[in-house]
Amino acid sequence: DKATLRDIEWIGSKTFLGSYYGSLQSKTPRAAFPWSESRDSGRPDTGRGGYPTCSEWWSKAETGLQARVVDQADPGLWTRLSAAMSMIGGNATDYREAVIRRLVSPESLTVSQGGHVYAGYGGNADFTLDNSVSRVAAxxxxxxxxxxxxxxxxxxxxxxxxxxxxxxxxxxxxxxxxxxxxxxxxxxxxxxxxxxxxxxxxxxxxxxxxxxxxxxxxxxxxxxxxxxxxxxxxxxxxxxxxxxxxxxxxxxxxxxxxxxxxxxxxxxxxxxxxxxxxxxxxxxxxxxxxxxxxxxxxxxx
Known part of the structure; x- marks a missing residue:
């Protein structure tokens, strides 16, 4: 259904968290997650951290990816969102999820890891299907x-x-x-x-x-x-x-x-x-x- 398709578009998907992330682990050690015998048994203890499950890797307070992404956002952004919710209503969780989705989107990750190179001024910076059709026609x-x-x-x-x-x-x-x-x-x-x-x-x-x-x-x-x-x-x-x-x-x-x-x-x-x-x-x-x-x-x- 459309709601599920919308949910699995990003790495913080509730479907992934509930069905898959609990059984999948990081393939390499993560310094933010200490090595645990019960969880990491059978994997080498290199001294550089443990192998968290994807659910823990994403959701853990303070050291999880979601918490670290939220900390990267401008603090004033959350203040403006609170003001917007008080004026037009809405769920704080939905606003928060929308911001995190944007921060972890492939486009944002590409820009943050060294910038985005545009081939020219044709089309939009965030290339869309309409731009692709226009490019082929051109x-x-x-x-x-x-x-x-x-x-x-x-x-x-x-x-x-x-x-x-x-x-x-x-x-x-x-x-x-x-x-x-x-x-x-x-x-x-x-x-x-x-x-x-x-x-x-x-x-x-x-x-x-x-x-x-x-x-x-x-x-x-x-x-x-x-x-x-x-x-x-x-x-x-x-x-x-x-x-x-x-x-x-x-x-x-x-x-x-x-x-x-x-x-x-x-x-x-x-x-x-x-x-x-x-x-x-x-x-x-x-x-x-x-x-x-x-x-x-x-x-x-």
Whole structure:
């Protein structure tokens, strides 16, 4: 029945305590339970404790697992639970059991023993059936989309150097006009210098993206600690497909980031140099003007 199924979901199950835990013992000595001849006869006395039954191991006051888990909880938690029970009612035993269930859940034990590693931002941290269905559907959609997307990405990657050459030609053509229209401002000259440098440096970013696209999966899976085939939900298959999409987009994202960052730096440097030139010549300009103004005033007098 549902009540029994709910009860046997955790290690403190009343069904287990009443039917099984009394006859089962720990396989290794436990320091919190002294060795007992009547209980541990036939097992070695190593001096590191006895072999408690599972019922004793869980239920014993102070040294039992249940009591030790309760001691690990924040004392303020029980105060808040008491306040909640006084407001909305309920059984204190049920609240206590719910807290202990959560503390000894596999998810909590995993986190307490060194943290939980999440494969990505897909799904919830506490992965559910809905998340699993969504993940499988996403894998199918990504695989179907890759049939048309990957050939398009391949053609795009071949076209990028051609676009670079045409853009460099266009910059060389308009360079004299822009300098003339800007009256040869220092800021414009510096900015154009950065633009030309950035366009030529795009080759590096494309080579970097191609290297990552070629060797990233090999670096991830060509070791004894990883496998290209993962039985736990085809997680690697999903990551591989998405990674291929991401790496293909890097041929556009990395150059866009590079051009934006470098152009911004060029504008800042150009503006600073222009301000420095103006500041450095400002005193001379004022001094030269003062001499002319003084001569004009003398003539008028």
């Amino acid at each position: 894998i199918g959609g990504t695989a179907l989309g890759s049939v048309a997307a990957f050939p398009a990405f391949d053609a795009m990657r071949q076209a990028l150097p051609m676009v670079q050459a045409v853009l460099l030609m266009a910059v060389v053509v308009v360079l004299p006009l822009i300098l003339a229209f800007s009256a040869y401002e220092i800021k414009t000259v510096i900015t154009l210098t950065f633009v030309v440098f950035a366009l030529n440096f795009l080759t590096f970013w494309w080579e970097l993206a191609r290297w990552l696209d070629s060797w990233l999966l090999t670096a991830l899976y060509s070791s004894d600690t990883h496998s290209s085939f993962n039985m736990a939900g085809f997680q690697n298959s999903s990551d591989d497909l998405i990674m291929n999409f991401v790496m293909a987009s890097m041929f556009l994202v990395l150059p866009a980031f590079w051009m934006g960052a470098l152009s911004w730096a060029g504008v800042r440097i150009g503006g600073s140099l222009e301000a420095a030139f103006k500041t450095g010549t400002n005193d001379v300009q004022k001094a030269g003007g003062e001499a002319v103004n003084t001569a004009k005033s003398a003539v008028k007098l």
